[in-house]
Amino acid sequence: MATSAPMLKKLSALPMCQGLSAAQTAELVEIAEETTAKKGATLFAEESAGDALYVVLEGQVEVSKRGASLAKLGEGSVLGEMSLLGGEMRSATVTALSECKLLRISTERFQKRLAADNLAALKVTHNLAQVMSRRLAVINDKLVESLGKTKKKEELADFGRILNNWSF
C-alpha cells in the first residue's frame, strides 16, 4: 500500500516498531493493507488460525474469550501480534464495536520478509520476543503461585512491569 505520513507516525509509535528507522517502518507499511470492519463484525474468532496482525486505526473493538468481554480497545491498539511469528491459534475473539478502519499485516507476507533477512522484520520479531518474555515472566510467577509456593513480593518491580506494558 502507499505509504502516508500519518500512517508512518501511527506505526512508529507502537512498541513493536521500537527502534525502527522511518525507512524501515515504511517497509512495514509496504506489506500492510488497510481494511475496514462493520459494526458487529468479527475480526477473528477464538481458536481460529492466526493469519495476520491488526492495528486499529479508527473505531473501537472488543476482545472477548468464551463469551466474556476482556477489554475494549481503540485507536493505536495492536491485535494478534503473536500470529506474525506463525503457528499461533487465536487466544480470543475480537469484534468491532463500531465502524473500524484497520491496518492488516499478513503472517505470510511478514514471514517472507523474515526469510529474506529483512532488517525491519527482524527488529519487529525482536520487539515481539521482548513482549513475550515479559508475559512469560508473569505466567511463570502465576505458575509458581499456583504450585503453592509463595513468591517473595516484588511490588516495586511489578509496578515497573505494569508501566512497561503501558509503554509511555
Add this chain to the structure above:
Amino acid sequence: MNTAEATQHYFTKAARIMNVGERIENLLSAPLREVKVQLAIELDNGEVRTFTGFRVQHDNSRGPMKGGLRYHPEVNGEEVLGLASLMTWKTAVVNVPFGGAKGGVQVDPTQMSLKELERLTRKFVDQLHDVIGPTRDIPAPDVNTNPQVMAWIMDQYSKYHGHSPAVVTGKPLELYGSRGREAATGRGLLTVCREVLRDVGRPMKGTRFAVQGFGNVGSHAARLLFADGGVIVAVSDVSGGVQNPQGLDLPALFEHVRKTGGVKGFGGGTPCGQEELLTVDCDVLVPAALGGVIDAKVAQSVRAKIVVEGANSPCLPQADEVFEKKGVLVVPDILANAGGVTVSYFEWVQNLQHVSWDEERVNAELEKVMKESYERIGSISRSRQLPLRTAAYVLAIGRVGKATVLRGI
C-alpha cells in the same frame, strides 16, 4: 467533595485502571513532607500578629519540587496537600523535570499594608529557607501573590544562601524574571484550544468562548483567543460579568478594566452573574477563576461542547461524569493550565545558566511543550478509550512511576 479530594479521586481512578495496587497507590499519593509554620510579625500599628503558613512537598522523583505560594484567609493544610499533588501530576504531564509542591499562608492580604506583606513573606522564608532552594523546592506566584512577593523571597533566601535567583520563579522581569511568564498560562491554554478545535474539526475563527475569571489566566487567554479569531461572548471576574452574544469588544473591555479595576459595568454588553456565565450559550467554556465551581447541577446546564479548565479543579468529579454522559469534552487542568509551570521551568533554566531568552523563544518552546503533551494524552485517550483527564493522569502516573522505580525506594 473539595478540590483536594477531587485530585485524589482522579488519581485513584487512573491508578486503578492501571492496576498498580494499593501500596503503590499509597507510595505515589502520600506527600514527602508537610511543614506548618507560625509567622509572628509586627503590624504597622505595633500589634503583634501570628499567621499560620504551610508548605507541602509532594514528590521529588522527577526533580526539585515546584508549586505556587498563595495568601488567602481560607488556606488549610488539606487543600495545600491536594494542590501539591496536583503539581506533581502537572509537571509530569508537560514533562518538565520537576516534582510537585504547594504553599500557603492564612492571611487576608487586602487587609495588610505592603510593608506588612513584606515582613510576612520574609518571615515565611526565615522559617522555610532550609527546606526550599533551587535544587529542592522552588515556589512561584499563586492566588494573591505576585512578582513583588517573589522578589522578597529571592532576596531573603539569598541572605542565607548567597545570590540565588533560581530559588523562586515568577520574579519581576527586572530581577531575573522570564519574558512571557505573565501570559504563559493563558498562552498555553490558547495552544490547547487550537489543538482541541483542530481535533474536532472546528476553525478558531467564529468559535464562541465564555471565560470565567479575568485575572492572570482568564484575561490573557481571552486576549489571545480573541486575537486568534475567537469570539468572546462572556467574561466575568469577582466584580461581576458581562455578556454579548455577538462577541465582546476585547480592547474596549481591557480599557474599562484598566480604568475601573473590574469587568463590572462594561457598556459593550449586558451584565451576567458568575454562575450565569458558566451556562451561557457558547462553544467553549473556560473556567479560569476558582476550583469547585462546576458541580453536577451546573454541569447539567452547561451549554458548551468543550470545557477547558483554566483554573485548578473547576470541575468536580460528579460534574465530570455528567459531561461524559452528555458528550462534553473536558480538557483537564493538569494540561490546560500547565503553561505557567512550563515557563516557570524556562525561567529557572535561564537563571541557572545566567541567560535571558527573548519572548519569541519562550513562546515557541512553550507551544512545542503544550502540543507534545496534548498529543501524548490524546493518543492514550484514543487507544485506551479514556476521557482526557484520566489519560492525563495515566501519563503522569507513568512518568512519576518510572522515575520512582528507576531510583528505587
